[in-house]
Structures are given as C-alpha cells and as structure tokens.
Amino acid sequence: MTDYSNSKIETFKQCKWKYKLRYVDKIQPEIKTSVEAFMGQMVHEVLFKLYDDLRKGFFNTRQRLIEFYEQKWNEEWEDNILIVKNDKKFYKNKGENFIIDYYERFKPFNQIKIVDLETEDFLELSNGNRYHIRIDKLAKNEDTYFVCDYKTNNRLKSQEEVDKDRQLAMYSLWVKEHFKDCKDIKLIWHFLAFKEDKVSERDDFSLVRLKNEIENDIKEIENEDNFETNPGVLCNWCEFRSICKEFN
Structure with a gap:
C-alpha cells in the first residue's frame, strides 16, 4: 500500500525525473x-x-x-x-x-459553520493505495458542505478549469463517505491575488470516473522505470535543478 496525493501525481505528470528524486530516491x-x-x-x-x-x-x-x-x-x-x-x-x-x-x-x-481545518486523512482506493486528503477549510450550511482551498499564485483559473480540477473533487468523495448528512458539496477556490472565488460542483457519475482516472494514473506511476526529464520554464523553480541531469 502506498499513499498518493494530488501534488505527488502532478509532480509525475510535470517531470518524471523530479518525481523519482523526490518520492523514490527521497533526496533532500x-x-x-x-x-x-x-x-x-x-x-x-x-x-x-x-x-x-x-x-x-x-x-x-x-x-x-x-x-x-x-x-x-x-x-x-x-x-x-x-x-x-x-x-x-x-x-x-x-x-x-x-x-x-x-x-x-x-x-x-x-457565513458558514466550520467543520474542520487542514484535514489529515486518507481516501481508500480500490487498488489498495490511499489518496491523501488535506482540505484547507471544510465548512457546512445545513446539509450543504463546502470544500475550500486558498490559492496564493498569480493565475486566476477559468470556470472551465475549476470544473475539471481533480484535487477538490477527490476530496469531495471523502466528504461523502464521512458525513452522511451531506446532500450537496460545493468546491470553492479562494484566489487571494484576485479577491475572487470560483465555485464548482460534481455529480456522482463524474466522481466515479475521476476515481478511476486517479487509479489509472497511479498504475502508470507504479509501472514507470525510465523517469525521463521534462525541461521547461518550471525548471527555474525546481529544488532539484542543481543536481538535475538536464543541467549537468
């Protein structure tokens, strides 16, 4: 059994070599x-x-x-x-x-009642692995729950992008499992640089499909053995740049 998170999976998608250094070799x-x-x-x-x-x-x-x-x-x-x-x-x-x-x-x-802050739990996946649940702010108003995320970067996502976002949607699966009074879940992104919020919702069918996608992503990670680099502008912010084979 291995624990996965949104950042772990996205690191693999961004650069497989970075993933190897951080999560496989565990280099500081x-x-x-x-x-x-x-x-x-x-x-x-x-x-x-x-x-x-x-x-x-x-x-x-x-x-x-x-x-x-x-x-x-x-x-x-x-x-x-x-x-x-x-x-x-x-x-x-x-x-x-x-x-x-x-x-x-x-x-x-x-405006809403706080249920939990900085949650630390896991969602069990059908392949025996677990998905890390870290919700910045979980709140409710009667039978509606709010999964809230603070964003401090300089990019405001479009409505189409948040409607496709996987992280908070996966968190909503955990909310459904743990709070039986939950009838609706709203996913909320607080884009602090823009003083603007984006709200999205998911139906049950899309959540089942998403969970399958995540499990397939994990399968790809576990079958990987090459871990190639993926040079790009994000390399300027990479903590492993000084030891990356692409720059040495």
Whole structure:
C-alpha cells in the first residue's frame, strides 16, 4: 500500500525525473522551497489561526493576524529559500495584502459553520493505495458542505478549469463517505491575488470516473522505470535543478 496525493501525481505528470528524486530516491534538496511557496504557507497558517480561534470562541482583529504573520515569517524564514523574481520584501508584503483583503471580504466570518481545518486523512482506493486528503477549510450550511482551498499564485483559473480540477473533487468523495448528512458539496477556490472565488460542483457519475482516472494514473506511476526529464520554464523553480541531469 502506498499513499498518493494530488501534488505527488502532478509532480509525475510535470517531470518524471523530479518525481523519482523526490518520492523514490527521497533526496533532500539544497533548496528547501521557493519564496512563493513559503509565502503561501505563511498565509495558510494565518487563515488557519483565524478560523481555529473562532471555533474556540476568540475573534482575532485584523492587526493581530498581521502581527502573527510577521512573527511566523521572521521565525521560519531561511536564507536558502529560492527567489527567482523580485525580493523577499515584495513577497512578504504580498502575503500581508492577501490576509487584509480576505479579512475585509469575509468578516465577521459567520457565513458558514466550520467543520474542520487542514484535514489529515486518507481516501481508500480500490487498488489498495490511499489518496491523501488535506482540505484547507471544510465548512457546512445545513446539509450543504463546502470544500475550500486558498490559492496564493498569480493565475486566476477559468470556470472551465475549476470544473475539471481533480484535487477538490477527490476530496469531495471523502466528504461523502464521512458525513452522511451531506446532500450537496460545493468546491470553492479562494484566489487571494484576485479577491475572487470560483465555485464548482460534481455529480456522482463524474466522481466515479475521476476515481478511476486517479487509479489509472497511479498504475502508470507504479509501472514507470525510465523517469525521463521534462525541461521547461518550471525548471527555474525546481529544488532539484542543481543536481538535475538536464543541467549537468
């Protein structure tokens, strides 16, 4: 039995050699992460605190969350984080603006009831493997559940793209299994850079088909033995660039 995730499967599709280095050889890269990913992680931690404290009966002011963001950024920043464009201050300010904009859009945060945050569980697959379930924010309103994902990148997906997105759709299968009062599921992407949300839904037939697709993707991964490189613009952000056979 092997555990898979959306990022693991997408890494294989992006570059099989990168997949091998990260998941098969388990090589620890010199570059821990990119500044874009680090900023995204910090923003996620702030939004987790926002809703987690609300569940405990504590309402954070906007200023308190910004102070928490500053503290986390300074504590966790490392000098080997990759910066390709702009500089550290640019991304720090960008993340702060994401938090401010989100806070102003959704305060007082009582539109839906929080069910769970940063879920850690697995969906059993028919081939004996498991699919990792990591939902940023799971909420409900009566018998409708909301699977929410925060996006901090600079690309706003079209409605057609989110309607084809596989990650949150797979998460909805897990929601259906675990919450029997669930009648409807809405998939929500919060595109923080655009102050815009995208919403999508799936029917049962499309979810069954998707699960089969994921299982076939995993079968392809498990049958792979060549692990070829796939050079492209994303190589500039790859943590394995310094040891990649394409650049050496």
